[in-house]
Amino acid sequence: MVSHRRSTQPGVSRSVRVTVLSAAAATAAAALGGATANAEPQDTPRTAGARVDRLFTEAEQATEHYNKAGENVVRLRGEVRRAQDRAARGQERINRMRTEIGSAAREQYRAGGIDPSLALLLSSDPDSYLDSAATLNRVDTRRATTLAGLRKAQQALAQTHAEAARSLAGLERNRAAVSRHKRTVERKLHQARELLKKLPGSERDAFERASRTGRDDGAGGPVAGLPAGSARAAAAVMAVQRALGLPYVWGANGPSGFDCSGLMQWAYAQAGVSLPRTSQAQRYAGRMVPLAQARPGDLVAYRADASHIGMYVGNGQVIHAPYPGAPVRYDPVGMMPVSSVTRV
Structure with a gap:
């Protein structure tokens, strides 16, 4: 996940507040197109921060593709x-069936010869035999x-062999997808780190403060009296509160590090609930409710593609695994555009 963003007012609102940094990300993405991660002379803290923000977003999207491909590998195996x-x-x-038929043939041979129908029965083409037997009427009911x-x-x-072959082909495709998405994530994160290193210390600190504000000092935990779903x-x-402070580790689902969907999967597993692995699948793991009706424990998916997800914990806050370098933490629920809220 990426840049964060000024805090919202306590409580849940349908309006989503977008920070200056996030707004700059869209502007920079359009202006810079396919620019590399190397800081250029015209970079300002705002444009450089926006590019880092975009790289983290793209890395997280690739991470969820990686998680999905990995989930498919497990299923196909x-x-x-x-x-x-x-x-x-x-x-x-x-x-066993051929052994039984062979025994019958040997008995007939010892008795003076093999019935022609039994010889056909032992042939390598039983389908043709059935057609012949139906025509010649030379086989009894038992045979x-x-x-x-x-x-x-x-x-x-034969059908089982065909199914196995299809599954093996799918397994190989998804193994390749895992490797491809892994390379994409690593490349995006490397570019982001290199860009941050190019910034002067004061500008880097400004970006850190803008993108890693965490919760308001007085926000506290869930609002008293607001029950979970x-x-x-x-x-x-x-469970998710116990994970506060643990590092973001892309592709990880605990217990010592998490990506965004891995944290949700782990937290609900501690409650005895099995969630899908990806944020896109998790958004459909329960009943969707309006943002204004969110309760502690609801899953909040972000962006139109649901490439990030957190857990609402009350008082206008979510707990989530933001992005590499930022630990599991509180942030305002309106830190990014909310695409859905799911009650598991």
């Missing part, structure tokens, strides 16, 4: 493992049932 288990069981069943079962087992095995939400609030 499970799919591959389950498909492989099904394939092994299916092959064992086919082997027809046995062969039908074998054909069904072979079809199921549920008992589990209250437990999640207690």
Whole structure:
């Protein structure tokens, strides 16, 4: 997450306040286009800060893509493992059925020869055999049932192999996506750090103060008497408060460091609730409510793409993992444009 922003008045408001730094980010993004992170002579504290702000935003968006790809890798690994288990069981069943058929053939051979229908039964093309058997009427009901079962087992095995192949292909694509998004995050963060290093100390300190204000000194915690949305939400609030001061670590979901969605996932896990991994999915993990009705424990998603998320804790404040270099902290709920509020 990125630049922060002057505090709102205590309480929740539908109007979203945008700080001078955030406004400058939009102006600089349009003016500078694809500028690199190296500070240029014409950079001012405002434009340099806006570029750092934009880089942090882009890094966080890439982080959520990274989290999603990683979540897909875990899911697809499970799919591959389950498909492989099904394939092994299916092959064992086919082997047993062929063994039973082979035993019947040996018995017939010892008795003086193999029934032509049984010879066809042992062929490598049981589908053609069924067609022939139906025409020639040379197989009894028991053998027809046995062969039908074998054909069904072979079809199921082929389908399982196809599913495993699709899952493996998806797994490889998502592994590549994980690496790609990781490189993007690292590049954006490196550019932001290099740009900050180019700023004179006084200007860097000014940016730090503008972007890392935290909560108002007198804001305190949740407003007395304002209940959480549920008992589990209250437990999640207690958990997220225990994370205050821990570092932002991109791609992490605790317990010693967090990115924004990782913090929400970890806090609700302490309350016994399993949330999705990404901020985009978390916004749909419950019932959406108006910002004016937010209660402690509600998830507040930011920006139109929901690329950042925090937890409302009352008194017009959220607790969130802001961005690299800034620890888990309080900030005004109106620090950025709010896209949704979700009651888990």
